[in-house]
Amino acid sequence: MTDASRDPAVRFDAVRLDRGGRTILSGIDLVVPRGSVTAILGPSGCGKSTLLSALTGELAPAAGRVEVFGRAVPQRTRELLEMRKSIGVLLQGNGLLTDLTAAENVALPLRTHTRLPRAVIDRLVEMKLHAVGLRAAADLYPRELSGGMARRVALARAIALDPPLMVYDEPLTGLDPIASGVIMNLVSELNDRLGLTSLIVTHHVHETLPIADRAVVLANGGIVFDGTPDQLQATQDPLVRQFLRGEPDGPIAFDSAPRREAA
Template sequence: MPITPAAVRVSALRLDRGSRTILRDIDLTVAQGSVTAILGPSGCGKSTLLSALTGELTPAAGSVEVLGRPVPQRKRALLELRKGIGVLLQGNGLLTDLTAAENVALPLRTHTDLPAEVIRHLVEMKLHAVGLRAAADLYPRELSGGMARRVALARALALDPPLMLYDEPLTGLDPIASGVIMSLIARLNASLGLTSLIVTHHVHETLPIADRAVVIANGGIVFDGTPAELETTGDPLVRQFLKGEPDGPIPFDAAPRTEAA
């Protein structure tokens, strides 16, 4: 059986913010074409891990490879790498004075020399892919929360990135909109041949579409396996997170981060 190449490979990673170590000893390999859920309680370092993948945060130790090469530190090389990474922010990041179509067109106008007519067709395709072609001329204030999230997704897909990073994609959405977004993520991942990492604490909404689940808590990875294995684990720390229990190995009050070595 051929080995699936890795879209992301992290080895012995330590991430610091100031004098505090947020994550340490992180080893993670994400296969191309997969959907990986990065789970954990709020403040555990999930979004910090994404910052290392995009090159926003330089590792204190260890290595990070994305799309087959180390994440560069030189600005020009880093910008080139980021063209292959789509990021859906939990706050959407839509520009309020631009229409939905103009928001989606922004990466194309910034990073390509395509003619305006080609960009218009590409924007129509991206909005159609998320079911919002009819909303092209609406402004963010005229969109529901779920619609705005889908426009942001269309914009993240504008440059056809092979890797998608979702940072809490269900924040602020009702159950129906959450279901629409998760179904859309799964469908786009399959139809476009993407690799997706979903950072979230919404366990039950995310696991049905995930190939793999990784749980981060107390500064490291405490579980790495299939969703089925996660559901049956007897690990008390993981069980506490899955059941939402206030008492257990994960403290309710954030524990002080360790001093960086």
């Protein structure tokens, strides 16, 4: 019998994902080891967001199975909502509520999903903001924060419930190089310090690979690479090389990955 502690954090087994009667991704076999930082890379339109939707239960697979910590992603609403408590998601648009302070935004999931006393929630919020280096910004509103600060507040909110799995959806969108470096360092530090498993969905290759244990590249409707960052940099696969070099001409279509009709 398999020891549950050895089960991967995430598993996609022969998964096919359809939208609007069209196949976006097929033949997806993917294992995300516990404790790892895994980068899901690929050009715009390759299906990264679709893969994320299947992981969080927003999109049911047309075929195959998606598991989180050894359990299939449920279809029933109540069970799905319970499972989502174990997944922290950092949205590329931050998703901060503009009429709440930074502290109030971080407190929101704690007040929604727990019955903790106000004093305990306040202490937890302080700890989460401290973890991202923004304890002094607790009383600021989103409009008073820089782009990098707002992203860090959103990160503090994403880890408020201590989820074992963190998913970062294009975490560097709209950030300057310095803010991007801060966010990537935080992702790595929090993963190690809190014992998380992190999945980074992004097209920012060079900023993400230095902190990643594994890299997965999506293109043309499937996985075209799965290995270590060093193996990715050394690959001679023309399709992967085209993506890494940002070349407009090659096996990856410029407009989007080809879409196949669902069977």
